[in-house]
Amino acid sequence: MAIPIPVEINHIREKGLVRITWEDGHVGEYPKDYLRGYCPCAACQGHGGGIKFVSVSNAQLAEISAVGNYAIEFCWQDGHNTGIYTFEYLRSLCPCPDCKQSDGPAEK
Amino acid sequence: MGTIGKDVVLEALKKVQDPEIHRDIVSLGMVKNLEIEDGKVAFTVELTTPACPLKEKIQDDCRKVLAGIEGIKDLEISFGAQVRGSKSGAGQTDLLPTVKNVVLVAAGKGGVGKSTVAVNLATALKMHGAATGLLDADIYGPSVPILMGVKEEPKKIAVNGGFKLVPQIAHNLPVMSIGFFLEPDQAVIWRGPMLGKALQQLMADVQWGDLDYLVVDMPPGTGDVQITFSQQLKVSGAVLVATPQDVALADVVRAKSMFDKVMIPIVGIIENMSYFICDGCGKRHEIFSSGGAERAADRFKIPFLGQVPIISSIREWGDKGVPILVQDPKSEVSKVFLEIAAKLAGQLSVVSEASRRAQALKIIST
Numbered sequence: 020m021a022i023p024i025p026v027e028i029n030h031i032r033e034k035g036l037v038r039i040t041w042e043d044g045h046v047g048e049y050p051k052d053y054l055r056g057y058c059p060c061a062a063c064q065g066h067g068g069g070i071k072f073v074s075v076s077n078a079q080l081a082e083i084s085a086v087g088n089y090a091i092e093f094c095w096q097d098g099h100n101t102g103i104y105t106f107e108y109l110r111s112l113c114p115c116p117d118c119k120q121s122d123g124p125a126e127k
Numbered sequence: 128m129g130t131i132g133k134d135v136v137l138e139a140l141k142k143v144q145d146p147e148i149h150r151d152i153v154s155l156g157m158v159k160n161l162e163i164e165d166g167k168v169a170f171t172v173e174l175t176t177p178a179c180p181l182k183e184k185i186q187d188d189c190r191k192v193l194a195g196i197e198g199i200k201d202l203e204i205s206f207g208a209q210v211r212g213s214k215s216g217a218g219q220t221d222l223l224p225t226v227k228n229v230v231l232v233a234a235g236k237g238g239v240g241k242s243t244v245a246v247n248l249a250t251a252l253k254m255h256g257a258a259t260g261l262l263d264a265d266i267y268g269p270s271v272p273i274l275m276g277v278k279e280e281p282k283k284i285a286v287n288g289g290f291k292l293v294p295q296i297a298h299n300l301p302v303m304s305i306g307f308f309l310e311p312d313q314a315v316i317w318r319g320p321m322l323g324k325a326l327q328q329l330m331a332d333v334q335w336g337d338l339d340y341l342v343v344d345m346p347p348g349t350g351d352v353q354i355t356f357s358q359q360l361k362v363s364g365a366v367l368v369a370t371p372q373d374v375a376l377a378d379v380v381r382a383k384s385m386f387d388k389v390m391i392p393i394v395g396i397i398e399n400m401s402y403f404i405c406d407g408c409g410k411r412h413e414i415f416s417s418g419g420a421e422r423a424a425d426r427f428k429i430p431f432l433g434q435v436p437i438i439s440s441i442r443e444w445g446d447k448g449v450p451i452l453v454q455d456p457k458s459e460v461s462k463v464f465l466e467i468a469a470k471l472a473g474q475l476s477v478v479s480e481a482s483r484r485a486q487a488l489k490i491i492s493t
Binding site for chain 2: 024025026030033083084085088089090095103105106121
């Protein structure tokens with residue numbers, strides 16, 4: 020099981036992004052609108068399979084918490100908190116140039 | 128002849144490895160209370176579990192490496208145990224801060240004897256000297272109250288404006304079951320949210336006290352309860368119970384894929400109903416074939432913890448509310464459970480090393 024684990028999740032409010040540092044040393048900076056748009060919950064993604072970007076303008080990130088051993092929950096200021104981002108999914112979302120060249124988001 | 132320095136002894140002891148964690152006992156901090164006086168060397172090896180199956184190996188190894196040091200006339204090695212927590216679930220509020228290890232006893236399907244295994248594993252861990260509790264989360268068929276002979280509802284006490292449930296003590300084990308809150312003989316026909324609420328109470332509102340191990344009897348399958356546990360609790364690991372036939376493999380695969388997704392390590396597989404020794408002819412009958420669970424363990428590189436035979440006394444005493452280990456601790460099957468519990472405890476010590484990396488997750492806001 021080679022799913023990488025994040026070691027630090029830093030919500031940098033000033034820049035409106037979340038910086039994730041992974042166990043293997045990789046660092047990715049996720050703009051908050053990007054994170055919100057790729058929320059994996061059923062309300063955002065429906066049940067059709069495949070991941071799409073659902074744009075939410077000016078989403079504000081309220082809180083970040085860990086879920087069990089495997090995921091992160093982002094709680095938004097509009098009360099939306101149903102998205103559970105598994106580590107694997109989060110890593111596949113990484114927007115850095117190196118990752119973007121490979122595949123897009125994995126299955127949720 | 129000069130005095131022996133502590134550093135010399137510690138340096139020598141660095142050659143002794145914990146056989147399970149594969150690191151030396153000095154850097155693991157297991158060597159305590161080292162005292163040297165007039166050539167007499169005394170220290171305590173603090174094991175990671177009182178159920179440690181490898182005590183003698185460690186003792187032998189210590190004696191061997193110290194034999195090379197000149198001037199040691201007498202050597203006294205004592206053993207203690209400090210169970211290490213292996214709970215992961217980083218950056219999350221711990222619902223059970225006084226519990227060091229939470230172990231889920233699970234299976235991909237029903238009827239494999241999870242509850243019997245859970246009850247006897249908990250009893251065995253207790254008999255090895257570890258503070259152990261038993262939580263029955265099988266909402267569809269809670270059988271721990273019957274197997275442990277507990278009928279009364281747990282008491283409620285007021286704590287900080289709220290209330291806590293005090294577990295009943297049965298055969299020296301604190302026991303809590305979802306069954307205490309259900310009408311007898313009534314089916315549970317709850318939808319998700321009600322189920323979540325009940326489990327939340329079962330997880331957060333029980334006053335367990337300090338425990339080394341909390342053994343959780345899970346409902347069968349890969350559903351709501353499993354997800355709730357994996358999201359809300361800091362689980363150390365899961366033990367899978369399977370039967371020997373080949374189809375059991377499919378259930379192991381399913382259960383494994385679920386626990387992989389939620390990143391709960393599987394610390395072992397136990398094969399239940401493995402064989403039957405005929406009390407008439409003494410022959411071993413492999414009623415459901417043999418070795419299926421072991422093959423599954425092999426294939427997925429999961430530690431195989433052991434085979435539990437079919438014996439009617441397990442069932443008989445279970446129905447009377449007495450675990451076989453309490454009724455007949457010297458029996459063959461009791462020995463099997465004690466061995467399995469020791470292996471399980473060893474595996475949990477290994478996991479506790481590995482889970483530290485997951486615990487390192489920091490969530491910050493700048």
